[in-house]
Amino acid sequence: MATLGIHKDFLMEFARLEKPVQKRVHEVFDKFREHRHAGLHLEKLEKARDPRIRTIRITQFMRGVVLAPESGGSFLLLKVMPHDDAIAWAVKHRVTVNSATQGIELRDDVALERATAGVRELAGEGSRRLFANVSEKDLVRLGVDADLLPLVRHLSDEAQLDALAKILPEQQYDVLAGLAAGMEPEEVWREVVLAQLVRAPAAEPRRPGDGSAERAGRPDELSAAMARSQGRIALVSGPDELLDILTRPFDAWRIFLHPSQQKVAYHPSYKGPARVTGGPGTGKTVVALHRALHLARGLPADAPDESILLTTYTRDLATDLRHSLELLIPEPELRARIRVANVDALANQLVREDRGAPLNIVTAQRDISARWARIAERLGVEYTDVFLDQEWRQVVLAQDLRSPEVYLRASRSGRGTPLGPLKRAQVWRAVDAFTRELRESAEWTFLQVCAEATEVLKRRGEDRPYRHVVVDEAQDLHPAQWRLLRALVRPGPDDLFIAGDTHQRIYGNKVSLRSLGIEVTGRSARLRINYRTTREILAWSTALLTGEQVDDMDGGDDSLTGYRSTYQGPPPRLLGSATKSEEIAALVAQIGEWTGSDVAPSEIGIAVRFTQLGKDIAKALERSGLPASLLGSSSKVGDGVRIGTMHRMKGLEFRCVAAAGVSDGVVPLRNAVTAEEVDAQQHREDLLGELSLLFVACTRAREALRVSWHGNPSPFLGRIRV
Structure with a gap:
């Protein structure tokens, strides 16, 4: 049986193909599993940079681009594009194996040659060099190709590096971006290179110049290189797996681990509480899900169901975690080992069962x-x-x-x-x-219930409900909730696994984990690569928090230094209107443009600061013939445009996001900010919370972000200089 690898770029692009093309893609590539590809006419290309890259007919107008070695049963699906575009792309690109990570990487040789010549021409004598303080030995050890060193050495600033992101081999760009962000070579080695060697067969890195790139076409080399690239390549070994991935490409990618995430999620065992942090889109929730799976697989055979708790702050987020867990773990028996519940619901259950009566919660x-x-x-x-x-x-x-x-x-x-x-x-x-x-x-109140639930558990002595607890969105939990979580599991190896980002704290709950007996020193990891949001949206959104001091929940400060995206796209659109009705009319027109560009209504999110504006927008969309669904309403969420408060947007993601009503007096919302004369410190904390709320809403976007207001814009928008 053949092994088919699907490159992540294609996986993200597949959802945008027309339905008949999607169906045909599945039919064509399903044949690879039985070695029936011989009749599929894999066509060689004249003047191709890589003779192993072939094209294959999908429809009369569409072709697939495939890496197809002369022998062996491993193939890599790279693209499906209109005929002429596919040919043009295929002749310019080459597939190699990175000398440090041993993983597959794509390179646009033509564009790289032009870029090298252009950067050399721009670089003047004595001008600043971005990597002047990094030795050639370190660059090569980190996987930067010798033939790219002239280009790298002539770069003068991060803007030039970012401009090359689309054409540089991705693993090499990750290395260079880390160095440009101020990381030391050893730090880049640990966090970028070693992170990608977790699943590597024969896991020791190859020495540069040992011919690994040239041997990428050998059957064993290609298969092994794809296996080492599972942060960028999905391996498919059967028709059911292929159908599942192609039927739900965004869902498949949502639970797909990247190398830096893999290292954290599948660490054999932590000696105590462990934590993963990182900005929006870095995959903390994905890591938490996979950690729960790893722990479930490690339970003894006689362990009861629901021995592991996967928990978060709100009911909505718990529902989303439950859905993702179903995607990740199709086996009901294994999934039954994990309970998904938000903290307040769990506390309510414990106290209710202890008292034998329901609780009246304000x-x-x-x-x-x-x-x-x-x-x-x-x-x-x-x-x-x-x-x-x-x-x-x-x-x-x-x-x-x-x-x-x-x-x-x-x-x-x-x-x-x-x-x-x-x-x-x-x-x-x-x-x-x-x-x-x-x-x-x-x-x-809910916090009182959490405090009482902790007392209930203390009265039970050593009997604890769970063997492992995995916490998502940890930054929003109150100390009373943390004491409950600490009491749910006996201290020891893999007791607590914590995922969160204090830059996304939107409920004002500050905590010191150490003070609560949760010691994560030496067991903390930071994710720095955003796999969701384009570089342009990320830069704009991150600029909102520039200059703000944010704690790390453990006595120190957190930072977005080195936080970067792997995707490019259009810059965010900002639009002001004189009145609310004008703003809504322009927004409806924008939604129409997005849906007219093959974006499904359910792939569009509209974030508002208060519910009434969301209801007004929903009515306007429905009058124009566009379906809309209000998040958190009693009615079932359908296939319409998702509209919700900025709080409701937490944990969600969309292809396109519109942040609406970002007006003065609304963002920040006046009654959500303590008056400075009442408590100056709390006033600053509340403003930061409102700022983080806007940051969270904007970073829900994958491809397009639109920010609008009526009247005067939010003062937060004046902070941005990008």
Whole structure:
């Protein structure tokens, strides 16, 4: 049986092909599995840079481009394009094996030759050199080809390097981008090169110049090189697997591991809690899913079902994780070993079962704020309902303080308004009254339920519900929720696996993992390559957070240094309108353009700051004949354009995204930001939260981003200089 590799670029492009072409692609390449490809007329090309690259007829107007060795049963599907485009692409490209990673790489030889000549011409004597401080020995050791060294040595800045991203062999671009971002050669070796050797047969890297590139055509070499490239190539060994990938190409890519992710997800065993961080689109959720699979496979045969917990912040995100887990693990028996539930739902279940009765949980923030306001007025407390609620959540509940004496001695780090002993006593009177009222009315908040669930588990002693806990979107969890997670699993090897990015913190919950007994030092990994968003969208979105200091949940600062994308596309479009109706009309026209360009409505997301604007947009789309679905509504989400608040967009991704209503007074939303005179520190934290919210919404886009407003634009948009 033949082995067919599908290059990632094709996998991403397949969904955009017309349905009859998609069907024909499947029919043609299904024949490879039984070596019936002999009758498929793999045509050689005149003047091809790589004689092993052939073309194959798909339809009258479309051709596939295939790497087809003279002998052996391994083939690599590279492209499906219109006839003339396929021929032009095929004659210019060559497939080689990277000297350091031993993985397949594509190179546009014609474009590289032109680029080398052009960069040499631009480079003047004595001008700055981007890689002047990197030795040739290090460049070659990291897999940069000797014939590319003249080009690399003449680059003067990162802009030139980025301009070459589409034509440089991808693994070599990753190495150069890491060096350009300030990483040391050894750091690039560990994070870029070694990460791609995790699955390598005969895993030791080859020495440069040993002829590995020239031997890429040998049957064993091509098969092994494709196996070593599973961050870029999907291997297909049967018709069912091919059908599954081609039926759901975006879903397949969503659970597909890249080399840097593979190393983290399939680490044999961590001695304690482990963590993976990285910006949007770097694949943290994919890593968490694969880590859950790895742990499930390692369970003893007698382990009960749901021995592993895969958890996250909200119910919507848990639903998305459950769907992805079904894609990743088709076997029901193996999937049954993993339970997917959001933290609050799990806490609710534990307390409900302990008490033998359902809980009455107060979920509306306006009801909580109204209660604080009534208590403050009744007791004559001088602080606002907003200040009291934040003090309760961020100090009292965060540190699990249960008496006025403990509160008087507690640290209030991160709170901007100082409180002396008398004022703390005043605040505690309000806290005591608030919790007493809830108790008397048999009401709970979610954080109280989490705290009580932790006590329930403590009373059980050494009996813990799970053997392993995997946490996604960790940055948004409150310390009370972290104490529950710590109590769910006995400390030891592979107890907690944590995925998150503090640049995407949108709920204002700050935490020190170390203070909660979760020590990840020496077991943390950072992902730096964005596999979702184009370079242009990423640069624009990242500029929103330029200059902001963001913590790393472990006592240090986090950074987006070295964070980069592997894709290119058009820059984001920004458009202002005089009125809301004009903004919505222009947005509807844009959606029409996208759908007219073969983008399915369900592949388009519209992010808004508040629900009513989303409803107005949905009505306008439906009047124009475009289907729309409101995320989070009681109605079932259909195949329409997805519309949701920026909070609802968390964890989702779309081919095209429109951030609408990004107007002054709306982003940031006035009532979501603490007044500076109430608490200056909290005011800054709230602004950062709103900024992160816009950052999250914009980085949901894969190919196209549109940002619009009516009236005056958000002041956040004035921060961007790209």
